[in-house]
Amino acid sequence: MNRIFLYSFTEMALYIHKLLENAITNTVLLQITELAIIGVTLLISLVILCFFLGWMERRVAAFMEIRLGPNRVGPQGTLQIVADTVKLLFKEGLTPNKSDKFLFNLAPFIVVTASMLAIAPLAFAKNFSIYDINIGVLYVSSVSSLSVLGILMAGWSSYNKYSLLGAMRSGAQIVSYELSVGLSLIAIVVLSGNVSLGEIINSQQNGWWIFKGHIPAIIAFVIFIIASTAEINRAPFDLAEADQELTGGYNTEYSGMKFAMFLLAEYINLFIVSAMAATLFLGGWMPFHIGDWESFNKIMDYIPSSIWFMGKTFIIIFIIMWFRWTFPRLRIDQLLNLEWKYLLPISMVNIIIVTLIAIMGWHF
Amino acid sequence: MGSSALIMLLVCGIGFAGAGIVISFILAKTSKNALKGEPYECGIETTGTSWIQFNVGYYLFALIFLIFDVELVFMYPWAVAAKQIGIVALIEIIFFMFVLFLGLLYAWKKGALEWK
Numbered sequence: 001m002n003r004i005f006l007y008s009f010t011e012m013a014l015y016i017h018k019l020l021e022n023a024i025t026n027t028v029l030l031q032i033t034e035l036a037i038i039g040v041t042l043l044i045s046l047v048i049l050c051f052f053l054g055w056m057e058r059r060v061a062a063f064m065e066i067r068l069g070p071n072r073v074g075p076q077g078t079l080q081i082v083a084d085t086v087k088l089l090f091k092e093g094l095t096p097n098k099s100d101k102f103l104f105n106l107a108p109f110i111v112v113t114a115s116m117l118a119i120a121p122l123a124f125a126k127n128f129s130i131y132d133i134n135i136g137v138l139y140v141s142s143v144s145s146l147s148v149l150g151i152l153m154a155g156w157s158s159y160n161k162y163s164l165l166g167a168m169r170s171g172a173q174i175v176s177y178e179l180s181v182g183l184s185l186i187a188i189v190v191l192s193g194n195v196s197l198g199e200i201i202n203s204q205q206n207g208w209w210i211f212k213g214h215i216p217a218i219i220a221f222v223i224f225i226i227a228s229t230a231e232i233n234r235a236p237f238d239l240a241e242a243d244q245e246l247t248g249g250y251n252t253e254y255s256g257m258k259f260a261m262f263l264l265a266e267y268i269n270l271f272i273v274s275a276m277a278a279t280l281f282l283g284g285w286m287p288f289h290i291g292d293w294e295s296f297n298k299i300m301d302y303i304p305s306s307i308w309f310m311g312k313t314f315i316i317i318f319i320i321m322w323f324r325w326t327f328p329r330l331r332i333d334q335l336l337n338l339e340w341k342y343l344l345p346i347s348m349v350n351i352i353i354v355t356l357i358a359i360m361g362w363h364f
Numbered sequence: 365m366g367s368s369a370l371i372m373l374l375v376c377g378i379g380f381a382g383a384g385i386v387i388s389f390i391l392a393k394t395s396k397n398a399l400k401g402e403p404y405e406c407g408i409e410t411t412g413t414s415w416i417q418f419n420v421g422y423y424l425f426a427l428i429f430l431i432f433d434v435e436l437v438f439m440y441p442w443a444v445a446a447k448q449i450g451i452v453a454l455i456e457i458i459f460f461m462f463v464l465f466l467g468l469l470y471a472w473k474k475g476a477l478e479w480k
Binding site: 091115172194 | 366373384387401418422426428440445461
């Protein structure tokens with residue numbers, strides 16, 4: 001064990017793996033134990049992440065509106081969300097009389113599971129991911145679009161006009177913006193020539209794609225941020241749960257823990273989208289390097305890879321939270337116009353330019 | 365870790381949601397009241413059914429999406445190989461995008477993208 005162990009997740013994982021290998025001889029049992037450890041660690045860290053994001057959301061909102069925000073429970077109000085969750089735990093979970101009870105209870109499961117599955121290929125630190133699938137980009141985009149099923153299910157089964165309207169809006173919005181997200185993902189796939197997230201990060205060793213790919217990569221990045229903000233139903237695209245017109249949108253009838261599950265999934269999705277943007281465009285865990293400036297590069301290398309990844313992700317999360325307090329909400333026709341008449345044609349042309357750059361080798 | 369990690373994630377998701385809901389079910393106090401099961405609106409009783417007809421526009425957009433999304437999946441194999449194939453890949457994608465764009469223009473002209 002050396003000094004690097006202290007801040008390298010990879011070393012830590014290998015160390016635990018070796019310990020377990022010595023203790024358990026049965027290979028099947030060993031794998032099950034390891035999976036259980038990963039699962040429990042993941043769940044705990046996700047819950048902490050969601051607590052943090054909920055707190056951050058409220059503090060950022062307060063900061064934008066020049067007020068204090070939650071600051072009583074725990075240091076700087078960090079435990080406020082924990083208190084809220086405990087409160088939700090003691091709330092009765094109501095089911096409307098005329099609702100489709102099976103679908104109503106199934107919807108939270110689908111939403112949470114879909115967002116949980118999309119975490120698998122994300123690299124949290126250097127060579128540190130749950131399962132770096134060789135079709136990572138395709139996998140994330142397909143799995144994360146499953147959550148629209150849960151939202152439609154929740155809205156339809158609630159037997160409530162607000163819920164139905166919210167779910168329909170959400171369905172139209174999520175499927176529309178998925179095209180732009182997909183096209184900007186493909187731009188990066190063309191540039192790097194790989195679909196696996198690990199390989200895409202490795203291809204950014206000498207510079208992140210947002211710098212290497214010239215203007216088309218920046219266009220793809222901007223389109224990705226706009227479209228994925230719409231895909232996770234956040235303001236200014238929060239038509240699906242517009243509080244002022246639809247009370248709660250698709251989750252109007254949900255209460256207690258089932259409601260908390262929707263909230264949790266929303267925050268996990270926010271994290272996944274930001275992590276994907278950081279991985280594809282900003283180099284994931286790759287440190288920031290400037291050309292051949294040896295001394296600068298060396299200092300940057302000393303910052304642990306996990307901090308690079310988390311830092312980039314949280315900057316993007318902050319930008320998405322910033323949107324909410326900067327832009328007014330769009331109307332449904334403006335929303336669909338923006339996607340089908342502006343973003344989609346622009347990203348289609350962008351793909352051609354990106355291909356030209358990739359084939360001619362004009363990127364660095 | 366292999367594909368068993370995906371099964372683990374599936375179990376994690378279902379187990380987490382299930383555990384939360386079950387613990388809440390045990391802890392929370394419940395009371396019976398006929399009005400609790402009514403749909404939440406503005407305080408007045410709901411008129412008619414809540415499963416109402418909705419704007420056909422949503423359906424149209426879903427249909428156009430279906431076509432485009434299938435094309436998007438077709439593009440993944442091309443995107444991986446584009447760099448190795450070289451200039452032929454560029455010509456192919458220009459042609460592909462042109463046909464796709466004609467489809468979009470057709471839908472646009474037919475008024476499928478207008479919200480009524």
